[in-house]
Amino acid sequence: MTTVTHAxxxxxxxxxxxxxxxxxxxxxxxGVVAIDRERCxxxxxxxxxxxxxxxxxxxxxxxxxxxxxxxxRDLVSGGQRRxxxxxxxxxxxxxxxxxxCFVPDPDGAVQSPVSDVVFVAADGNLWRxxxxxxxxxxxxxxxxxxxxxxxxxxxxxxxxxYVVDTAMVRCIDLHTGHSRRLDDGSADxxxxxxxxxxxxxxxxxxWNVPHxxxxxxxxxxxxxxxxxxxxxxxxxxxxxxxPLRDGSxxxxxxxxxWMNLHRDDLPLVDxxxxxxxxxxxxxxxxxxCSPDGDRIAFTRNENGFGRLCVLHVATGEVQxxxxxxxxxxxxxxxxxxxxxxxxxxxxxxxxxxxxxxxxTLVASxxxxxxxxxxxxxxxxxxxxxxxxxxxxxxxxxxxxxxGFIVWLHGGPTDQWQVTFMPRIAFWCSRGWEVxxxxxxxxxxxxxxxxxxxxxxxxxxDVADTVAAVRHAHDRGWGTPATTVLMGGSSGGFTALGAVAxxxxxxxxxxVLYPVTDLEGLAERSHRFERHYTHGLVGPLPQSLAEYRRxxxxxxxxxxxHTPLLILHGDVDxxxxxxxxxxxxxxxxxxxxxxxxxVYPGEGxxxxxxxxxxxxxxxxxxxxxxxxxxASWP
Numbered sequence: 001m002t003t004v005t006h007a008x009x010x011x012x013x014x015x016x017x018x019x020x021x022x023x024x025x026x027x028x029x030x031g032v033v034a035i036d037r038e039r040c041x042x043x044x045x046x047x048x049x050x051x052x053x054x055x056x057x058x059x060x061x062x063x064x065x066x067x068x069x070x071x072x073r074d075l076v077s078g079g080q081r082r083x084x085x086x087x088x089x090x091x092x093x094x095x096x097x098x099x100x101c102f103v104p105d106p107d108g109a110v111q112s113p114v115s116d117v118v119f120v121a122a123d124g125n126l127w128r129x130x131x132x133x134x135x136x137x138x139x140x141x142x143x144x145x146x147x148x149x150x151x152x153x154x155x156x157x158x159x160x161x162y163v164v165d166t167a168m169v170r171c172i173d174l175h176t177g178h179s180r181r182l183d184d185g186s187a188d189x190x191x192x193x194x195x196x197x198x199x200x201x202x203x204x205x206x207w208n209v210p211h212x213x214x215x216x217x218x219x220x221x222x223x224x225x226x227x228x229x230x231x232x233x234x235x236x237x238x239x240x241x242x243p244l245r246d247g248s249x250x251x252x253x254x255x256x257x258w259m260n261l262h263r264d265d266l267p268l269v270d271x272x273x274x275x276x277x278x279x280x281x282x283x284x285x286x287x288x289c290s291p292d293g294d295r296i297a298f299t300r301n302e303n304g305f306g307r308l309c310v311l312h313v314a315t316g317e318v319q320x321x322x323x324x325x326x327x328x329x330x331x332x333x334x335x336x337x338x339x340x341x342x343x344x345x346x347x348x349x350x351x352x353x354x355x356x357x358x359x360t361l362v363a364s365x366x367x368x369x370x371x372x373x374x375x376x377x378x379x380x381x382x383x384x385x386x387x388x389x390x391x392x393x394x395x396x397x398x399x400x401x402x403g404f405i406v407w408l409h410g411g412p413t414d415q416w417q418v419t420f421m422p423r424i425a426f427w428c429s430r431g432w433e434v435x436x437x438x439x440x441x442x443x444x445x446x447x448x449x450x451x452x453x454x455x456x457x458x459x460x461d462v463a464d465t466v467a468a469v470r471h472a473h474d475r476g477w478g479t480p481a482t483t484v485l486m487g488g489s490s491g492g493f494t495a496l497g498a499v500a501x502x503x504x505x506x507x508x509x510x511v512l513y514p515v516t517d518l519e520g521l522a523e524r525s526h527r528f529e530r531h532y533t534h535g536l537v538g539p540l541p542q543s544l545a546e547y548r549r550x551x552x553x554x555x556x557x558x559x560x561h562t563p564l565l566i567l568h569g570d571v572d573x574x575x576x577x578x579x580x581x582x583x584x585x586x587x588x589x590x591x592x593x594x595x596x597x598v599y600p601g602e603g604x605x606x607x608x609x610x611x612x613x614x615x616x617x618x619x620x621x622x623x624x625x626x627x628x629x630a631s632w633p
Contacts, residue, residue, distance in 0.1 A: 034399065035429040037616035039368050040422040041609050046365045047339060048097045048283070048328050049349045052114040055333025057131070059083070059117065060349050060363065061099060063091045066607075070100060070119065072131055073362065075335070075351065083129055086136065087121040090147070094419075095327030095339055097283025098150035098192070103128070103174070104157035118151045118160060126151055126162060128174075139172060140179070150192050150282035154199040159224065161193035161202045163282065166528065169193050169204055171224070182222050189213070189528070190220070191282050197243040200224060205239055205279070206231070210534035213237060213279040214413055214443070214450065219251075236447060239279045240286065244293060252276040252286065254447045261287055261298050261311070269311055269318060274301040278413050278443050288329035288336060290354065297336055297354075299326045301444045303380045304393055304436075305418045306342065321357040325417050337362075341419040343395075344375040365420070374398070376428045378418060378436070385467035388452070391445055392468060394477070395424050395434040402431030402629040404478025406469055406506075408487035408494050409436065412453060412461060412536070415444040426616065431629070433477055439464035439494065441536075457490075457536035458518070458550030462497035469498070469505045481507050481628045488512035489575060489604065492566075497550070500558035508563045508626040510619055513575050513604055516583040517554075518547040526573045553579065556586035563626040564594040567615060569602025595622060 049060035058073045061084075069085035084100065092099045098120070105115035118128050119136075124143025129136040142148050142164060151162040153174075160172045161182065169182040169190050183190055187206035191213070195202055200223055207217040219232035219241055232238075236254045243249055244263075252275050253262045259274045260267045269275070275298050276286040287298040294314065300307045306325030309318050324342040331337075334354050341347040347365035352358065378393035393416075405427055409416040416436050424434050438445060439461040441453025453460055465485070472478050483506045487495035492514025499509050515521050522533045522540055538546055548554045564587065568580040577598065584596040597618055599611045606612050623629075 041612040049337040051332035055335035209531040288331040383471040392437040399431040408491035410489035412490040465498040496552040560592035574604040
């Protein structure tokens with residue numbers, strides 16, 4: 001690890017208190033048990049469950065300690081086996097997917113159709129393995145610099161469609177091994193291919209720069225005989241195309257201002273709630289259709305809180321069946337599998353009985369147990385900002401109040417839903433209240449709310465953050481001397497923008513791999529986001545002056561009164577390390593205090609446990625020096 005610290009003598013006051021270790025936490029000066037940082041990083045990820053064989057077979061992904069594999073479980077006998085571990089699986093993250101699929105057995109009976117799985121391995125290739133076990137067989141010749149994703153098998157099990165680097169769609173004849181490209185190259189990005197119900201055609205989501213998939217996207221189609229079909233052009237965004245047996249199509253679209261479930265061109269559920277998140281990657285599965293087509297389970301985002309619902313297609317009735325954020329829905333027989341999580345629900349794989357909606361826990365992500373009194377259920381709040389209303393969630397401290405954190409999500413077209421976040425519980429257990437604002441431009445509140453940031457990144461998000469801090473101070477949740485801004489990536493950019501706008505509002509700021517130079521981001525970020533600033537700020541070179549006006553890198557003098565901690569990986573493909581290095585040097589040269597911690601081998605986010613542990617420790621030490629809290633655990 002590399003540390004570069006620049007300081008002025010007046011910024012070195014230390015307010016740290018003594019601690020002593022206990023079993024599940026740390027006892028602070030006031031006798032409150034605080035959560036150990038080691039528990040926050042000891043996480044096993046479970047993701048992407050799918051059912052087959054009339055709901056008897058469940059397969060899901062597990063990732064732990066740098067390794068990943070699939071688990072196949074018989075839900076009747078309870079037997080299970082490990083798969084896709086040689087070579088190792090390249091797993092999805094969170095509620096995402098696209099790392100594996102079933103391959104139907106053409107000789108199998110209805111509702112018992114699978115014989116194999118195809119998975120994306122760590123080498124970027126697709127591999128095929130029998131559900132009953134045995135050696136995996138490589139199907140492609142991609143990697144290490146390119147990667148397959150989002151495999152999907154045809155209904156008869158003969159063909160496999162998939163994407164390569166979100167740039168092209170390919171198809172393999174699993175009988176002959178012949179591979180060919182399906183798309184014509186007219187779209188800049190392609191994701192999530194799926195076969196039509198008759199298996200004769202493939203369609204996928206596509207979009208062109210400068211749009212992002214949540215701005216404008218369409219459905220592209222081609223017949224397996226090679227004849228192209230007219231693309232389905234839409235007024236807004238589309239995701240998750242899936243066929244029904246009668247030839248109609250299910251999707252999630254925002255034609256009417258909300259990402260709602262559609263059947264062809266008509267909404268099945270027309271309501272002011274989002275049924276899916278932004279398409280940052282492949283394989284989102286926020287709905288699932290029952291085998292007979294009579295019911296559709298779907299997820300609902302209610303101000304960041306999640307709910308699982310079921311639509312009865314014939315009547316239009318919507319039944320609410322479970323709380324919590326759900327994803328990766330899969331329905332087979334009388335069972336529905338999902339990933340489920342919440343503020344007090346560590347990420348888990350669950351299976352519902354679709355007659356009674358009784359829930360069974362199959363696998364849990366965290367490697368350690370958590371109790372309800374350690375985890376905090378937030379409350380939804382709204383506050384006024386210039387030109388509108390802003391949404392947020394407030395997590396109350398579980399120990400005597402010491403400080404206040406305003407924590408900004410990344411994206412910026414994203415949202416921190418109410419999911420399992422041990423890092424928030426960590427700070428709440430140390431007496432910190434946490435406010436998570438959804439500044440305008442965030443998802444989860446409809447298309448108009450999301451589009452408000454177009455051309456306004458670095459302006460409106462900053463204004464909303466300043467308004468959030470002032471709202472908190474007005475209600476006594478914190479003071480300027482006890483308030484800290486935190487954020488990663490675009491959240492770090494917004495946090496720095498708020499510091500520059502009014503440094504008197506906060507005592508310090510902690511930013512992880514922050515954007516500090518919008519021009520450099522547009523020129524050097526990875527392919528998926530390289531054109532992102534075109535819509536959020538403006539086209540280059542015409543908008544160069546605006547890029548520099550909003551970039552912290554060009555205004556280092558505005559940060560001399562606020563201590564800054566910057567954490568960054570040295571192989572970050574999204575925000576180059578150079579941005580943080582140059583920014584830190586300029587702030588120091590202007591007379592400010594900045595600490596820069598560089599983690600070797602880390603990208604956009606920290607994966608190694610020793611670096612995650614250091615992140616917690618370093619932030620604690622930094623805040624102890626610069627925030628005037630009553631005491632420190």
